[in-house]
Amino acid sequence: MILTPCLPFKNATRTINLKAECLQPLGSFKIRAAANAIESTDKKLLHDGIITASAGNFGQGIAQAGKNRGLPVHVFVPNTAPQVKLESLINLGATIEKISFEDWWEIMITRSTGRKGCFIHPVSELSVILGNGGIGLEILSQIPNVDTIIVPVGGGGMISGIALAIKALKKKNVRIVAYEIESSTPIFSAKKAGKPIKVERGASWIDGIGSTGVLEEMWPLLDQLVDDVVVVSHSDAETALRELALKSHLVSEGAGAVALAAALNVKFTGSKVVSVISGGNIDMTTYSRIISGINV
Amino acid sequence: MILTPCLPFKNATRTINLKAECLQPLGSFKIRAAANAIESTDKKLLHDGIITASAGNFGQGIAQAGKNRGLPVHVFVPNTAPQVKLESLINLGATIEKISFEDWWEIMITRSTGRKGCFIHPVSELSVILGNGGIGLEILSQIPNVDTIIVPVGGGGMISGIALAIKALKKKNVRIVAYEIESSTPIFSAKKAGKPIKVERGASWIDGIGSTGVLEEMWPLLDQLVDDVVVVSHSDAETALRELALKSHLVSEGAGAVALAAALNVKFTGSKVVSVISGGNIDMTTYSRIISGINV
Numbered sequence: 153m154i155l156t157p158c159l160p161f162k163n164a165t166r167t168i169n170l171k172a173e174c175l176q177p178l179g180s181f182k183i184r185a186a187a188n189a190i191e192s193t194d195k196k197l198l199h200d201g202i203i204t205a206s207a208g209n210f211g212q213g214i215a216q217a218g219k220n221r222g223l224p225v226h227v228f229v230p231n232t233a234p235q236v237k238l239e240s241l242i243n244l245g246a247t248i249e250k251i252s253f254e255d256w257w258e259i260m261i262t263r264s265t266g267r268k269g270c271f272i273h274p275v276s277e278l279s280v281i282l283g284n285g286g287i288g289l290e291i292l293s294q295i296p297n298v299d300t301i302i303v304p305v306g307g308g309g310m311i312s313g314i315a316l317a318i319k320a321l322k323k324k325n326v327r328i329v330a331y332e333i334e335s336s337t338p339i340f341s342a343k344k345a346g347k348p349i350k351v352e353r354g355a356s357w358i359d360g361i362g363s364t365g366v367l368e369e370m371w372p373l374l375d376q377l378v379d380d381v382v383v384v385s386h387s388d389a390e391t392a393l394r395e396l397a398l399k400s401h402l403v404s405e406g407a408g409a410v411a412l413a414a415a416l417n418v419k420f421t422g423s424k425v426v427s428v429i430s431g432g433n434i435d436m437t438t439y440s441r442i443i444s445g446i447n448v
Numbered sequence: 449m450i451l452t453p454c455l456p457f458k459n460a461t462r463t464i465n466l467k468a469e470c471l472q473p474l475g476s477f478k479i480r481a482a483a484n485a486i487e488s489t490d491k492k493l494l495h496d497g498i499i500t501a502s503a504g505n506f507g508q509g510i511a512q513a514g515k516n517r518g519l520p521v522h523v524f525v526p527n528t529a530p531q532v533k534l535e536s537l538i539n540l541g542a543t544i545e546k547i548s549f550e551d552w553w554e555i556m557i558t559r560s561t562g563r564k565g566c567f568i569h570p571v572s573e574l575s576v577i578l579g580n581g582g583i584g585l586e587i588l589s590q591i592p593n594v595d596t597i598i599v600p601v602g603g604g605g606m607i608s609g610i611a612l613a614i615k616a617l618k619k620k621n622v623r624i625v626a627y628e629i630e631s632s633t634p635i636f637s638a639k640k641a642g643k644p645i646k647v648e649r650g651a652s653w654i655d656g657i658g659s660t661g662v663l664e665e666m667w668p669l670l671d672q673l674v675d676d677v678v679v680v681s682h683s684d685a686e687t688a689l690r691e692l693a694l695k696s697h698l699v700s701e702g703a704g705a706v707a708l709a710a711a712l713n714v715k716f717t718g719s720k721v722v723s724v725i726s727g728g729n730i731d732m733t734t735y736s737r738i739i740s741g742i743n744v
Contacts, residue, residue: 156453157452157453159450162473172471174697175453175455175468175696175697177456177458179697236694397699397732398699398732400471401470401471401475401698401699401729402471402697402698402699403693403697403699404697432697436690436693436694436739436740436741439736439739439740440737440739441736441740443732443735444732444736444737
């Protein structure tokens, strides 16, 4: 795990700061939470190995941390996960099981897999949420006058951890903003309805964010901690992916491109913005098509 | 200018460290030297503006530093420089003049452009060389037990600055290694001949390193300071460019890919290696073709 840099990104009118979690070992912020989760689990419970359900990044973190301890790791993955993430899991010694997105989401809700072993939830485990808090602490030390932190929402674990760290330090002027992609807006919809509701999950080249609804057990946290939600279009996300390559020289996954696009929203003009580039694990074929400007 | 991270890069057998200068504002280490050069120049001499000869990155640094002071900047560029670098220069308010690589190299040797203004040499100016020394100091603070530092050679300004910083701190066990691409090996050839000799400059998608010979005025420094030279093939450089995207999530220019390829040379097995990823300014069409695995 490294202290990731907070890189300035300039355009014609202003400078925002990008917390480059894509530079973490294994290419995403998830290594922070995974290491923390295994360290905080009673050793006896780990006897039959570890099970998780993860689109890839959290699974990789758990696979790495499990490997370090000589523990077998089994990961349920939705069949929408990109090949590059699955290969990383296998290279780290984990076994993987592909299931439909619906069945995978069912595990996220029920924690039930029918398999022996210690299940570590990728989002709502307290140790996972707290493991993400370090990102918030680092941002405050790097950009002390930050007033807006923009964070992706997949399950909500990262944004909750960051927000809890900010609240713990009583930084009341810092707004916590979630971003989503237009094809799936569970938190935007829940905020509007005042409770989690089922939403469509449209096709997208962007994985890792977007689901069919906010997890019930995460709603109390998200309801209190998230101050605003920005929804980004695919077109803006594609432009942002290219900008991250051209100007910041970062290879970002889709969710990270949405981070930049959200931060450039005019509503944040005049704010001191930090946006979290959550990871960099993206299929190279998709990536090269988008950055070369060919429509996908 | 930022303190760039030194990122671990793991393969099956070992871990090397990548000094990610591609994350600097403007995408390369050259901002360090350019800012230092303008700061150290007598203000009276800058009255008629600044002239330099640069394939792009140093020019960008000078253009930015000149713009900050309200000084006009004129940059002579070889017609082999990629469009993306020229556009950056223009966006920073510089005027550019395209000339043949031979004419451009002539300016590098003679410092004579026939144009009024203060000429700042991109390589052999003492203030430029010393401006690069900061990279060496940062590496020593980040990886205190480093024993091999691998650095690109274009004109030799960066490697000289880094080596001088290391020598100043009396770190006698640190070896300074230059890397070059197979299509142009001025320093490898000069080391072999014991003096600068004219070499071929073959076609390559990699710009920024490689010339037709070591500058005479740089030879005494390079002769003394460079302990070894590694020559990298285009095939290894292309593989390294993909690895930097896939595993480190860095967009690197060709010279940076050569840095990784050089560091993976078996001769450095067992060494604590830091390799300098000099910059990230690369044409997106070339880049996307290489990372998608299509031959260019």
